[in-house]
Amino acid sequence: MSSPIRIAAIGLAHPHVFAMTQHLIDAGATLVAYEPESHVLGEAFGQVFDRAQARPERASILEDSSIDVVVGAGLPSERAALGVDVLRHGKDFVSDKPGFTDPESLADARRVSAETGRRFVVWFSERLDSRATVRADELTREGAIGRIVQTIGLGPHRLDAAQRPAWFFDRARAGGILTDLASHQMDQFLHFTGTVDADVRFARTANRGHPEHPELEDFGEAIVDGAGVSGYVRVDWFTPGGLGTWGDGRLLIIGTEGQIEVRKNVDLAGREGAEHLFLVDGTETRHVDCRSHRLPFAARLLADVAQRTETAITQEHCFRASELALRAQAAADALGPTPT
Amino acid sequence: MSSPIRIAAIGLAHPHVFAMTQHLIDAGATLVAYEPESHVLGEAFGQVFDRAQARPERASILEDSSIDVVVGAGLPSERAALGVDVLRHGKDFVSDKPGFTDPESLADARRVSAETGRRFVVWFSERLDSRATVRADELTREGAIGRIVQTIGLGPHRLDAAQRPAWFFDRARAGGILTDLASHQMDQFLHFTGTVDADVRFARTANRGHPEHPELEDFGEAIVDGAGVSGYVRVDWFTPGGLGTWGDGRLLIIGTEGQIEVRKNVDLAGREGAEHLFLVDGTETRHVDCRSHRLPFAARLLADVAQRTETAITQEHCFRASELALRAQAAADALGPTPT
Numbered sequence: 045m046s047s048p049i050r051i052a053a054i055g056l057a058h059p060h061v062f063a064m065t066q067h068l069i070d071a072g073a074t075l076v077a078y079e080p081e082s083h084v085l086g087e088a089f090g091q092v093f094d095r096a097q098a099r100p101e102r103a104s105i106l107e108d109s110s111i112d113v114v115v116g117a118g119l120p121s122e123r124a125a126l127g128v129d130v131l132r133h134g135k136d137f138v139s140d141k142p143g144f145t146d147p148e149s150l151a152d153a154r155r156v157s158a159e160t161g162r163r164f165v166v167w168f169s170e171r172l173d174s175r176a177t178v179r180a181d182e183l184t185r186e187g188a189i190g191r192i193v194q195t196i197g198l199g200p201h202r203l204d205a206a207q208r209p210a211w212f213f214d215r216a217r218a219g220g221i222l223t224d225l226a227s228h229q230m231d232q233f234l235h236f237t238g239t240v241d242a243d244v245r246f247a248r249t250a251n252r253g254h255p256e257h258p259e260l261e262d263f264g265e266a267i268v269d270g271a272g273v274s275g276y277v278r279v280d281w282f283t284p285g286g287l288g289t290w291g292d293g294r295l296l297i298i299g300t301e302g303q304i305e306v307r308k309n310v311d312l313a314g315r316e317g318a319e320h321l322f323l324v325d326g327t328e329t330r331h332v333d334c335r336s337h338r339l340p341f342a343a344r345l346l347a348d349v350a351q352r353t354e355t356a357i358t359q360e361h362c363f364r365a366s367e368l369a370l371r372a373q374a375a376a377d378a379l380g381p382t383p384t
Numbered sequence: 385m386s387s388p389i390r391i392a393a394i395g396l397a398h399p400h401v402f403a404m405t406q407h408l409i410d411a412g413a414t415l416v417a418y419e420p421e422s423h424v425l426g427e428a429f430g431q432v433f434d435r436a437q438a439r440p441e442r443a444s445i446l447e448d449s450s451i452d453v454v455v456g457a458g459l460p461s462e463r464a465a466l467g468v469d470v471l472r473h474g475k476d477f478v479s480d481k482p483g484f485t486d487p488e489s490l491a492d493a494r495r496v497s498a499e500t501g502r503r504f505v506v507w508f509s510e511r512l513d514s515r516a517t518v519r520a521d522e523l524t525r526e527g528a529i530g531r532i533v534q535t536i537g538l539g540p541h542r543l544d545a546a547q548r549p550a551w552f553f554d555r556a557r558a559g560g561i562l563t564d565l566a567s568h569q570m571d572q573f574l575h576f577t578g579t580v581d582a583d584v585r586f587a588r589t590a591n592r593g594h595p596e597h598p599e600l601e602d603f604g605e606a607i608v609d610g611a612g613v614s615g616y617v618r619v620d621w622f623t624p625g626g627l628g629t630w631g632d633g634r635l636l637i638i639g640t641e642g643q644i645e646v647r648k649n650v651d652l653a654g655r656e657g658a659e660h661l662f663l664v665d666g667t668e669t670r671h672v673d674c675r676s677h678r679l680p681f682a683a684r685l686l687a688d689v690a691q692r693t694e695t696a697i698t699q700e701h702c703f704r705a706s707e708l709a710l711r712a713q714a715a716a717d718a719l720g721p722t723p724t
Contacts, residue, residue, distance in 0.1 A: 191593070265614065276605065285666040286664050286668040298620060300592070313662055324626050326624055
């Protein structure tokens with residue numbers, strides 16, 4: 045057996061870094077070090093992962109040739125530059141989404157990845173950490189619903205404004221809602237349609253309910269095309285307090301021979317827990333409980349790091365999904381705010 | 385008490401005419417006569433409503449001054465001209481949707497309605513005959529979810545191609561999918577947003593799974609705006625055989641303070657029957673069983689006929705909803721077929 049992949053955590057601003065790190069540890073990685081003074085979560089990170097070494101000097105992590113992978117969830121606007129730095133130090137970078145808030149930094153990362161042969165991976169958790177979505181992917185590939193006609197991806201989120209740091213409401217640092225939340229949706233659309241080529245046909249954003257945060261976009265939508273499939277995407281920050289989770293994320297897929305609905309996080313006033321899949325085909329309608337389904341991403345990613353393969357996610361997919369989100373955001377920005 | 389409204393049925397091509405007639409009878413109308421040789425359903429209509437008089441000559445119905453209202457569900461392309469004829473004979477016309485398949489006939493009906501003071505009503509059954517949708521309307525008006533931010537209307541339908549008459553696959557006679565199925569959606573959007581002013585921002589159609597019917601559009605979608613609310617609409621002919629009903633129609637409403645999901649016809653692998661409403665607000669998530677909720681439309685319509693009021697639906701709304709569907713269709717036609 046090969047020696048464990050050694051990882052470190054830099055950029056500890058969003059709690060996603062806890063889940064990403066834990067998934068990689070569960071899949072066999074060794075967490076070596078972290079930045080204890082990074083943003084607001086540095087200290088908490090050290091308490092949760094108390095076997096890792098606190099290294100206040102970022103350079104001591106970047107220059108440690110025993111470390112293979114850096115995981116990061118800093119401010120969205122800072123992720124690309126950090127990732128490029130990590131790649132230049134001969135390591136792979138695993139970023140929280142969004143990996144990029146502007147096309148220029150995406151282009152930089154693309155160039156440096158090509159030059160160094162290192163990977164800038166974006167962890168699109170709404171697909172990769174959703175067991176029911178993984179199952180939907182398998183079912184569609186097995187032909188359970190025929191050829192895909194359309195996907196609808198709904199990505200509602202709870203705002204909890206009082207709990208959010210200042211950067212969250214700063215467009216330049218956080219990115220717009222399509223850049224951020226819809227990057228999950230673009231990842232999902234490209235993955236399910238099996239292509240990296242897609243076009244934005246329409247996109248817009250709005251602030252419909254939060255005038256006290258003028259730079260926040262609380263609503264965004266986009267229509268995309270790719271591989272003969274239509275995709276509609278809606279994201280928002282309107283999850284009400286009475287929902288038992290942060291958001292009722294859905295994926296609806298129409299196929300020529302059937303349809304799938306994934307209720308990722310909750311089945312409203314229905315079955316307990318998360319990870320629900322509903323399949324309707326030519327003969328029946330059934331619920332598939334996916335709570336015990338496998339999540340293969342982290343283990344595949346570690347194998348890819350060791351073997352320089354691309355079984356978990358391809359570099360091109362990470363860049364193209366990010367690019368599609370940025371293009372949707374740009375299209376919405378060009379359209380201007382919608383009338384209220 | 386006033387004497388019952390007297391109705392007759394002309395144009396018996398689509399089975400919707402059975403439900404429309406029955407609703408009006410249940411609300412107190414007297415069915416006087418029908419056209420026995422009208423399209424394929426004339427004979428069956430006479431068997432179901434066996435107390436009505438068969439009148440092979442359409443003129444004998446139109447010229448019967450004792451008849452107040454004509455109900456019709458002929459070929460979509462013929463409904464407008466029939467309606468205009470009915471209005472010119474001093475009666476109100478209650479049409480199956482779509483009432484119109486082209487802007488010119490809509491303009492004719494608008495002019496003749498203004499001239500005669502008679503009404504051209506379109507029965508948008510996916511709202512008016514859906515108890516859960518009626519309940520959703522009440523709840524939103526009561527402020528249960530705050531101000532509406534967005535609606536998503538999904539109108540999937542089962543094709544059952546072998547059961548469909550030839551005209552169904554003829555674009556000129558049936559209208560496109562946005563003209564037809566999305567007219568329900570436009571009605572619903574305008575009604576829920578409380579406006580008749582709305583714009584089509586994007587629309588497209590496709591034939592993704594039925595090349596043997598080249599004029600059929602089996603997929604359509606549109607984005608509309610009105611009254612500061614965004615609307616997304618998707619309609620299709622892909623309902624699989626394994627679904628226990630003709631289509632899993634949904635209405636999803638995001639509000640600033642809560643959200644509603646209406647599952648009009650079925651709760652996939654969940655609760656029995658139809659008419660499901662799910663409400664999430666600031667404090668809870670709950671299911672509302674709407675199977676016993678009232679359907680006020682038919683009774684209000686009869687009162688409107690007697691009193692010349694507009695409590696059930698306004699003339700302007702019928703025209704504007706139809707117009708919005710036609711504009712979406714025209715926008716999709718102008719865009720051309722989407723790549724497959």
